[in-house]
Amino acid sequence: MEALQQAFAQVFGNGEGELFFAPGRVNLIGEHIDYNGGYVFPCALDVGTYAMARRREDGLLRLYSMNFKEQGVIQADLADLQYKEEQDWANYPIGMISTLLKSGYCMTNGVDILFYGDIPNGAGLSSSASIEVVTGAAMNALFNLSIDGKELAILAQRAENEFVGVNCGIMDQFAVAMGRKEHAILLDCDSLDYSYSPLQLADHSLIIANTNKRRGLADSKYNERRKECERALTDLQQNHTLHNLCEISPSDFEQWKDEIGNDVDRKRVRHVVYEHERTKEAARVLASGDLTAFGNLMNDSHRSLREDYEVTGHELDALVSAAQRAGAVGARMTGAGFGGCTVNLVRTNDIQSFMEVVGREYEEETGIRPDFYVVEIGDGVKSLAFHEA
Structure with missing residues (x-):
């Protein structure tokens, strides 16, 4: 946390940000089922995405990833959020913020956000859902939006479907938003009914x-x-x-x-x-x-x-x-x-x-x-x- 705080101050100037974490996920069984309306069985992991965020006085979004330092700070205007190829990884948090605004949530100020992820790149452990959900959680807290975990998952899926353009099901975002330590989630992807199942792995x-x-x-x-x-x-x-x-x-x-x-x-x-x-x-x-x-x-x-x-x-x-x-x-x-x-x-x-x-x-x-x-x-x-x- 201290290292992230130091990096945040270096990139965005003095002052503290609030820190949030969203995990990656693995699906234990139930593959290619979510878009066919059935049960999946994912769990959240202990690796994921950290986001340190702070409100700004103006309408700018400034985003920085410690995993992609060479890309520097990526900037966007709250009044004109669009998918752009050159925004690369930042399209996921920008898409999440755009989706919140389009869904009627009020955010009058921009934000500075520093990201750090320890999910292995390209491993299929859902780094995209992790960054979407952690961004949503940060906005939820900074602007007192009163969004519960289930709604956060739905909004994150919408961001990926409609802003990023990936036609994914709900499983990844749901597991990231709603995971519970030492439990898997038995999730009905049609109704979004769910229950927690203890993972007693013993030895x-x-x-x-x-x-x-x-x-x-x-x-x-x-x-x-x-x-x-x-x-x-x-x-x-x-x-x-x-x-x-x-x-x-x-x-x-x-x-x-x-x-x-x-x-x-x-x-x-x-x-x-x-x-x-x-x-x-x-x-x-x-x-x-x-x-x-x-x-x-x-x-x-x-x-x-x-x-x-x-x-x-x-x-x-x-x-x-x-x-x-x-x-x-x-x-x-x-x-x-x-x-x-x-x-x-x-x-x-x-x-x-x-x-x-x-x-x-x-x-x-x-x-x-x-x-x-x-x-x-x-x-x-x-x-x-x-x-x-």
């Missing part, structure tokens, strides 16, 4: 493994998968009253699958229907402390993402296979796919040997050195008072 740990493969295909394939799901839903709506694919049970799917127009769309729906069941089952088995059953569900999830949804790719498959051979209780890709990260459930005593063996085997297979992060399950967005340091 096990979660390890995020980064393929270090840039997710070049992820955005285009994400949009393609959404279209395939929408097309299949339209086929099924000819004979059934359905709002989204996650209303379909496995027995419904087996009865109705021939009504889906082509084989590819049918495979996509098979993943969605059975992954949705796995997600609900995961919350049940974790509540009873059955980590072996949870690990099996993770493994089944990856298999379905590889064979039916086809969003894994060579690197993710190599990393998961190496993890399973090295004794992971469960291993699966997490995020959009085509690179990014895997999430692994590993016995705590085996962490060091697991990372050594998987790292070696993955590098031999792909020529890329992976990175590993042993993560703790943290809280959602919060204000950090200096006396807590």
